[in-house]
Amino acid sequence: MDILGVDNVLIPVGDLAAARRYYADGLGLKVKFEMEAQGVALFSVGAEAPGILVRVDARAGRPGPGPAMRLWLEVPDARAVSAELGERGIRPLAAPFEVGTGWAVEVADPWGNVIGFTDYLKRPELSRPRP
Structure with a gap:
């Protein structure tokens, strides 16, 4: 495959x-x-x-087993994204936290799906090229 x-x-x-x-x-x-x-x-x-x-x-957002997912997206600076989300009225699940490649922050949509934003500030060689 x-x-x-x-x-x-x-x-x-x-x-x-x-x-x-x-x-x-x-x-x-x-x-x-x-x-x-x-x-x-x-x-x-x-x-x-x-x-x-x-x-x-x-089934989305109902108690018990149902559909849910977690997705992380790469961003240039997760801590800056956390601040921007706060300005938009979206509260992170927790403060930005360190990960092996840099920083991450997570939010949940109204149905419990978790979207994470992570950066590669500690490992820029692994990051996507930027224009």
Whole structure:
């Protein structure tokens, strides 16, 4: 099997309009497309082709086993992202914390899916090239 990279990351959500507000207005991601009738929206992640695809799922956010996920995204400075999220009214789950490559901070959407932002300040050689 030849894995070429990430296609899209699918996140179950309970409400498409609320998800659009959270991911676009709150996290600042750009909407690539939205298909309301199908209950999906795709958000860009930087200049990469892969994106975050939210899909309405009636089980999202309910107690007990159900859909949830955790995704980390690379950013230039996770501590700066934490401050910016706070300015947008999004509270991190905890203060930024050190990881092997630098710093990370995590937030949760209204359905309990965790989005992490991590940097490579300690290991810049592992970071994506920047334009």
